[in-house]
Amino acid sequence: MKIVVDFDLCQSHGLCTQAAPELFEIRDDGFLYILNEEPGEAMRDKLDRAARECPTGAITVDG
Amino acid sequence: MARHVVVVGASLAGLRAVEALRRRGHEGSITLIGDEAHPPYDRPPLSKQVLCGAWAPERVPFRQKEGYDPLNVDVRTGVRATSLERFDNRVALSEGGPISFDGLVIATGAGPRTLPGASDLSGVFVLRTLDDALALKGALVPGARVVVVGAGFIGLEVASACRSLGLPVTAVELAEVPLSSTLGERMGRAIMSLHADHGVEFCTGVGVQELQGEGCVEAVLLSDGRTLAADVVVLGIGVRPNVGWLEGSGVEVEDGVVCDETCATSRPNVVAAGDVASFYNPRFGIRQRVEHWTNAGEMADAAVRRLLEGPEVEPYAPVPYFWSDQYDVKIQFAGHVQPGDDFLMLDGAPGERKLVAVYGREGRLTGAVTWNRPPKLIALRRAIGQGGLLSDVKEA
Numbered sequence: 001m002k003i004v005v006d007f008d009l010c011q012s013h014g015l016c017t018q019a020a021p022e023l024f025e026i027r028d029d030g031f032l033y034i035l036n037e038e039p040g041e042a043m044r045d046k047l048d049r050a051a052r053e054c055p056t057g058a059i060t061v062d063g
Numbered sequence: 064m065a066r067h068v069v070v071v072g073a074s075l076a077g078l079r080a081v082e083a084l085r086r087r088g089h090e091g092s093i094t095l096i097g098d099e100a101h102p103p104y105d106r107p108p109l110s111k112q113v114l115c116g117a118w119a120p121e122r123v124p125f126r127q128k129e130g131y132d133p134l135n136v137d138v139r140t141g142v143r144a145t146s147l148e149r150f151d152n153r154v155a156l157s158e159g160g161p162i163s164f165d166g167l168v169i170a171t172g173a174g175p176r177t178l179p180g181a182s183d184l185s186g187v188f189v190l191r192t193l194d195d196a197l198a199l200k201g202a203l204v205p206g207a208r209v210v211v212v213g214a215g216f217i218g219l220e221v222a223s224a225c226r227s228l229g230l231p232v233t234a235v236e237l238a239e240v241p242l243s244s245t246l247g248e249r250m251g252r253a254i255m256s257l258h259a260d261h262g263v264e265f266c267t268g269v270g271v272q273e274l275q276g277e278g279c280v281e282a283v284l285l286s287d288g289r290t291l292a293a294d295v296v297v298l299g300i301g302v303r304p305n306v307g308w309l310e311g312s313g314v315e316v317e318d319g320v321v322c323d324e325t326c327a328t329s330r331p332n333v334v335a336a337g338d339v340a341s342f343y344n345p346r347f348g349i350r351q352r353v354e355h356w357t358n359a360g361e362m363a364d365a366a367v368r369r370l371l372e373g374p375e376v377e378p379y380a381p382v383p384y385f386w387s388d389q390y391d392v393k394i395q396f397a398g399h400v401q402p403g404d405d406f407l408m409l410d411g412a413p414g415e416r417k418l419v420a421v422y423g424r425e426g427r428l429t430g431a432v433t434w435n436r437p438p439k440l441i442a443l444r445r446a447i448g449q450g451g452l453l454s455d456v457k458e459a
């Protein structure tokens with residue numbers, strides 16, 4: 001399972017950081033950072049939720 | 064439970080309901096009914112990227128055609144639900160026979176309010192659908208004088224897009240200060256100056272008496288006697304929940320479909336979600352109808368849980384969230400504020416185009432607003448959800 005973020009779409013809403021704080025962080029520069037690009041299966045629900053709640057549809061889950 | 068689930072309203076809440084049904088293990092059939100010609104698409108870009116021409120309209124659908132295959136759903140676009148039978152679980156449609164259901168999700172959203180006489184004049188627009196957006200965009204030709212009636216979020220985003228196209232814009236607003244009922248007076252004033260800095264003229268504290276013109280709009284007559292010359296008039300005067308089809312159905316309606324804290328309506332096996340739903344939010348102890356993107360998705364998921372799992376589900380108690388993009392400022396808001404709430408600027412200032420501010424009542428956080436500071440907003444949304452205190456964030 002791999003996290004793919006389309007950074008052209010991402011507008012730093014930050015909703016993904018609320019859904020899955022283990023995986024996403026927005027730093028003071030205002031940009032989104034992926035903390036772990038290939039998380040284990042245990043994170044799938046949270047990651048799905050982050051993808052669903054992203055207002056720009058920037059997050060996809062590969063695999 | 065439910066073998067056949069019918070979802071009425073094929074937009075954000077409707078699509079999210081279908082996705083949640085499958086994700087949560089519903090194995091029966093699903094029918095998604097929507098009266099627009101298009102399959103579900105995203106509305107926020109309509110007043111932003113689509114209007115100013117940055118995005119082609121092909122970018123707004125949530126899923127491509129093949130994207131519906133894994134959901135195994137019968138999507139019927141261009142079909143309107145005309146009524147819900149009182150004593151039978153059946154919905155009548157504008158096309159084909161009535162459709163029976165074991166479970167029903169009401170997701171018919173809301174439609175724009177308009178002014179008397181508006182439909183008789185060309186050059187007068189509302190903005191809710193993709194077709195609305197394309198029609199309005201077509202009218203924004205060089206030199207067109209734009210009058211926006213109603214300086215709410217939609218009206219101000221239209222103003223922002225029109226200024227980016229170099230068109231002169233006047234915004235007319237009944238309240239003295241735009242957005243003061245949602246964001247309080249100070250934030251309303253700050254947003255007003257943001258627009259004034261970008262060249263928007265304001266007429267506030269005044270209503271519209273009449274739209275004037277022969278065939279096409281030529282001017283807007285204000286209630287104080289002033290006239291504004293106009294080639295394009297955009298009405299952003301709020302929305303009404305789409306509940307006409309529920310008349311006589313036994314589903315209680317009052318400013319939207321009345322739901323309890325689990326998204327259940329007054330009829331068994333009928334739930335509602337999104338802009339159409341007026342729900343009891345136990346977190347703030349109030350009944351509210353939330354007309355924002357995030358609520359439509361979150362509530363659709365909660366409504367589906369109620370349908371599949373019954374009344375024992377955990378209540379839906381969101382901290383409402385929305386954003387709005389105006390010029391180079393991303394405004395984000397979380398919470399629920401009421402007139403008289405305290406307002407405290409924590410960091411930044413409108414002039415810097417970056418700020419963090421919070422609202423509170425009796426020492427507790429009730430809301431937060433930021434400009435261009437997304438991480439702060441998310442942290443504050445969490446704090447509001449945990450019943451955080453104003454004094455805690457003051458020190459942070």
Ligand SMILES: Cc1cc2nc3c(=O)[nH]c(=O)nc-3n(C[C@H](O)[C@H](O)[C@H](O)COP(=O)(O)OP(=O)(O)OC[C@H]3O[C@@H](n4cnc5c(N)ncnc54)[C@H](O)[C@@H]3O)c2cc1C
Pocket residue numbers: 071072073074075076077096097098099105106107108109110142143144145170171172173174190191192217305308336337338339353354355356357359384385386387388
């Ligand atoms: C231009 C614009 C910009 C926006 N920008 C933002 C933003 O920046 N941030 C934010 O948080 N929110 C924004 N919103 C709000 C957000 O888009 C809505 O909250 C969201 O669309 C609500 O989804 P919904 O599915 O509940 O309702 P809707 O999107 O209104 O969908 C309801 C659907 O049901 C259909 N329908 C109605 N009656 C029937 C019937 N009887 N039979 C069949 N179909 C029917 C309607 O035609 C419609 O397709 C914006 C909205 C607009 C219009």
Ligand code: SF4
Pocket residue numbers: 005009010011012013014015016017024032053054055056057058059
């Ligand atoms: S929710 Fe989406 S837009 Fe927001 S920061 Fe995450 S990826 Fe970016």
